[in-house]
Amino acid sequence: MELPPRRNFEEVNDMAKLTIPEDELMRPGHMGCLGCGATQAMRFVLKAAGRKTILSIPACCWAVMPGVWPNTCLEVPELYTPFETTGASISGIKAALEVLGKDDVNVIGFAGDGGTADIGLQALSGVADRNDDVLYIMYDNEAYMNTGIQRSGSTPIGAWTTTTPVGTTQAWEKSPKKSVADIMIAHRIPYVATASAAYPEDLIRKVNKALSIKGTKFIQIFAPCPTGWKMDPGLTVKIGKEAISSRAFSLYEVEGGAIKINMKPKKTPLKEYLFKQGRFKHMPDYLINELESDLDSKWEELLFKEECSQKMLKKK
Amino acid sequence: MVKKLFTGNKATAYGAMLARAQVVAAYPITPQTTIVERIADLVAEGKMKAKYVMVESEHSAMAASIAASNTGARAFTATSSHGLALMHEVLMWAAGARTPVVLVNVNRAMGPPWSVYADHQDAMSERDSGVIQFWAENNQEIMDSVIMAYKVAENKDVLLPAMVNQDAFFLSHTSEPVDVPDQEIVDQYLPPFETTVKLDVDDPKGFGSFIMPPQYMEFRGHMARSMDKAREVIKKADKEWEELTGRSYGGMMDMYKCEDAEFILFGAGTMMSTAKDVVDTLRKEGRKVGIARLRVFRPFPVDEIRYLADRAHAIGVLDRTFTFGYGGPLFNETNSQMYNHGKSPKTKNYIVGVGGRDVRQKHFRAIFDDLEKVAKEGYGKEGEVHWWGLLDGTTPEEEL
Amino acid sequence: MPMTIDEIPPTPMNTQDSRVVKTGGWRAFKPICDNSKCIKCWTCWKFCPDVAIAIGEEGPIYDYDHCKGCGICANECPVKCIEMIPENK
Numbered sequence: 111m112e113l114p115p116r117r118n119f120e121e122v123n124d125m126a127k128l129t130i131p132e133d134e135l136m137r138p139g140h141m142g143c144l145g146c147g148a149t150q151a152m153r154f155v156l157k158a159a160g161r162k163t164i165l166s167i168p169a170c171c172w173a174v175m176p177g178v179w180p181n182t183c184l185e186v187p188e189l190y191t192p193f194e195t196t197g198a199s200i201s202g203i204k205a206a207l208e209v210l211g212k213d214d215v216n217v218i219g220f221a222g223d224g225g226t227a228d229i230g231l232q233a234l235s236g237v238a239d240r241n242d243d244v245l246y247i248m249y250d251n252e253a254y255m256n257t258g259i260q261r262s263g264s265t266p267i268g269a270w271t272t273t274t275p276v277g278t279t280q281a282w283e284k285s286p287k288k289s290v291a292d293i294m295i296a297h298r299i300p301y302v303a304t305a306s307a308a309y310p311e312d313l314i315r316k317v318n319k320a321l322s323i324k325g326t327k328f329i330q331i332f333a334p335c336p337t338g339w340k341m342d343p344g345l346t347v348k349i350g351k352e353a354i355s356s357r358a359f360s361l362y363e364v365e366g367g368a369i370k371i372n373m374k375p376k377k378t379p380l381k382e383y384l385f386k387q388g389r390f391k392h393m394p395d396y397l398i399n400e401l402e403s404d405l406d407s408k409w410e411e412l413l414f415k416e417e418c419s420q421k422m423l424k425k426k
Numbered sequence: 427m428v429k430k431l432f433t434g435n436k437a438t439a440y441g442a443m444l445a446r447a448q449v450v451a452a453y454p455i456t457p458q459t460t461i462v463e464r465i466a467d468l469v470a471e472g473k474m475k476a477k478y479v480m481v482e483s484e485h486s487a488m489a490a491s492i493a494a495s496n497t498g499a500r501a502f503t504a505t506s507s508h509g510l511a512l513m514h515e516v517l518m519w520a521a522g523a524r525t526p527v528v529l530v531n532v533n534r535a536m537g538p539p540w541s542v543y544a545d546h547q548d549a550m551s552e553r554d555s556g557v558i559q560f561w562a563e564n565n566q567e568i569m570d571s572v573i574m575a576y577k578v579a580e581n582k583d584v585l586l587p588a589m590v591n592q593d594a595f596f597l598s599h600t601s602e603p604v605d606v607p608d609q610e611i612v613d614q615y616l617p618p619f620e621t622t623v624k625l626d627v628d629d630p631k632g633f634g635s636f637i638m639p640p641q642y643m644e645f646r647g648h649m650a651r652s653m654d655k656a657r658e659v660i661k662k663a664d665k666e667w668e669e670l671t672g673r674s675y676g677g678m679m680d681m682y683k684c685e686d687a688e689f690i691l692f693g694a695g696t697m698m699s700t701a702k703d704v705v706d707t708l709r710k711e712g713r714k715v716g717i718a719r720l721r722v723f724r725p726f727p728v729d730e731i732r733y734l735a736d737r738a739h740a741i742g743v744l745d746r747t748f749t750f751g752y753g754g755p756l757f758n759e760t761n762s763q764m765y766n767h768g769k770s771p772k773t774k775n776y777i778v779g780v781g782g783r784d785v786r787q788k789h790f791r792a793i794f795d796d797l798e799k800v801a802k803e804g805y806g807k808e809g810e811v812h813w814w815g816l817l818d819g820t821t822p823e824e825e826l
Numbered sequence: 827m828p829m830t831i832d833e834i835p836p837t838p839m840n841t842q843d844s845r846v847v848k849t850g851g852w853r854a855f856k857p858i859c860d861n862s863k864c865i866k867c868w869t870c871w872k873f874c875p876d877v878a879i880a881i882g883e884e885g886p887i888y889d890y891d892h893c894k895g896c897g898i899c900a901n902e903c904p905v906k907c908i909e910m911i912p913e914n915k
Binding site: 522523524585623631632633634637640641644647648649 | 835840
């Protein structure tokens with residue numbers, strides 16, 4: 111089948127306005143749903159990482175989205191691997207590259223929140239413990255989306271999923287969102303960051319930074335899922351931004367034990383963020399208030415940690 | 427060539443070193459531990475030029491090995507029983523991904539109750555994983571088989587993972603004289619691992635994504651074809667090794683005095699050495715007996731079983747495990763291969779040595795006696811599946 | 827047509843450009859840009875999850891073979907020059 115030539119950038123005068131790299135390593139024709147935040151995340155990560163990159167992808171939306179065999183929308187080599195093996199798989203790739211004398215290739219694990227916070231946590235802990243020179247990316251859409259929206263450890267309190275179906279007994283998600291970033295900070299790896307597909311410049315800067323550091327790096331990318339969150343696919347970026355301003359998700363990075371908050375936008379009401387998504391529509395006011403005060407105190411905690419970090423850095 | 431006193435585990439580690447394994451990812455489990463210790467020593471001393479990845483589980487050991495193999499490096503791992511069971515998912519992945527990873531499994535019983543002793547349930551349970559299985563009888567065979575396993579697994583017509591099995595403690599922790607071949611001999615036999623089918627930033631491809639029903643079957647068909655082709659590749663690899671070192675393991679099956687044998691025992695592992703000794707004694711008494719030792723379990727030695735079927739009056743199949751369906755795995759497969767063959771002698775299944783119980787000379791003698799009786803008079807009260815030596819209050823003296 | 831076993835290499839590999847799949851067929855709303863209002867900030871290009879927008883001389887050039895019509899470009903456009911038109915009109 112004859113394909114049209116790759117439509118890349120035409121030379122235009124105002125190219126200078128581009129705030130992210132122009133080179134595309136993700137092609138159209140992928141299987142992502144309308145407005146998928148995880149596809150944005152992949153596109154931005156590859157823009158930062160460039161062609162000299164090997165990806166390892168476990169079972170997750172991205173195991174299917176590149177295309178049904180023999181298609182692929184990715185222009186870098188990708189290794190599909192069982193659900194719980196991303197951490198081990200990137201170690202294996204890196205070990206092989208080392209013995210083969212190829213030290214200029216980025217090795218990136220690209221796993222969903224279930225594959226990271228739940229079934230893949232052991233292998234992730236293993237790679238972080240060894241501090242192998244790899245980047246692990248968790249794209250966080252807050253549930254097992256590829257299998258049909260089941261709750262994961264990363265699903266926030268109050269959310270409807272197909273396994274927290276609300277029903278008539280308030281059977282919504284009861285446990286708070288597991289903070290994998292905190293678990294990774296506890297591993298004392300050289301770089302841990304959170305990012306959002308709604309803020310590509312920040313995301314790309316973080317991927318670039320991570321790839322410049324030797325050792326295990328971890329980035330959690332907030333990636334809205336219109337299908338699983340029961341929301342308008344056109345609102346992916348808006349909701350991604352509101353997640354930050356409502357404190358439902360925070361952007362920070364941790365280097366050498368010091369935390370830096372990257373974005374401190376004016377607080378917006380949590381309810382506005384929640385009610386744009388069908389998965390939270392059932393939430394009673396008391397629960398929203400509880401959640402909001404919980405997120406607020408978490409935010410205060412984060413600010414305090416940042417203050418302490420600054421003091422610590424001054425001492426150094 | 428130097429003769430050294432090696433345990434099975436040390437022979438394993440040296441086999442991996444001589445085969446120039448480049449990435450070793452392994453997790454400790456009794457009785458495999460001294461393999462990973464010896465490899466760690468060899469790497470630390472600079473004798474083995476490999477990257478040793480200290481993974482946090484057997485599951486990760488195999489996952490890292492697959493990834494390393496897919497990146498173009500020769501990968502090695504080793505495990506035992508529960509570790510192999512934990513690897514199950516990833517073993518299937520290694521086979522489907524067509525990565526020629528080689529692993530050594532120290533055959534050990536599955537819990538509960540916890541047991542660390544010799545038993546074949548771990549490896550036999552992997553019979554449908556698409557992994558080639560070699561079975562060793564002594565420490566020399568372990569070392570040679572590791573090298574041979576790469577030769578077979580990396581063959582372009584095969585490209586499947588391979589597992590070498592050795593009995594817990596009987597081999598893993600027992601020292602025997604082992605001829606350690608010179609590195610040049612091994613290099614001559616086993617060229618460096620080269621593949622164009624790998625993760626390559628200059629030729630990007632995806633490996634193993636989603637596929638729809640109209641085409642999945644062809645990939646399984648490929649695996650089946652490769653397994654079939656592996657039979658000839660194994661025979662050739664065995665012959666080439668014999669030319670270089672003078673050692674052969676019979677290709678697909680190790681047959682001992684089977685040409686004219688009327689009564690043959692077929693089984694796997696160290697206990698078959700004892701059985702061979704018994705055959706020597708019985709031969710002196712004028713009895714036409716022989717031993718067929720399992721050398722390759724996957725692919726199954728179909729022609730060899732039929733060769734035995736053409737000769738024997740009866741075949742006793744020894745299983746150091748049980749399927750919990752009916753009979754032991756070797757018994758079922760042996761019967762299956764003879765059913766459509768036209769000639770099928772009487773067979774009887776002896777479940778022996780489960781969980782490391784000793785199988786002694788007197789047992790083999792009694793089993794041969796029992797087999798002759800079966801051929802003449804039919805099955806006794808135990809039927810065709812006989813749990814040899816099971817303590818039920820009526821166990822006859824010869825089984826104890 | 828499905829390929830025969832002899833046409834398929836034994837290793838399951840993905841090598842074909844995904845653009846053979848015309849995901850534009852999924853679209854219910856079609857983005858149309860009024861180039862006269864476009865300020866060429868390329869926000870639409872930046873956020874397109876389908877890589878279906880190219881930078882043109884006059885404004886965004888849509889790849890309608892692959893645009894799924896999610897509407898992110900229209901929502902994010904700072905001057906609101908992109909309109910989502912129902913496909914059946």
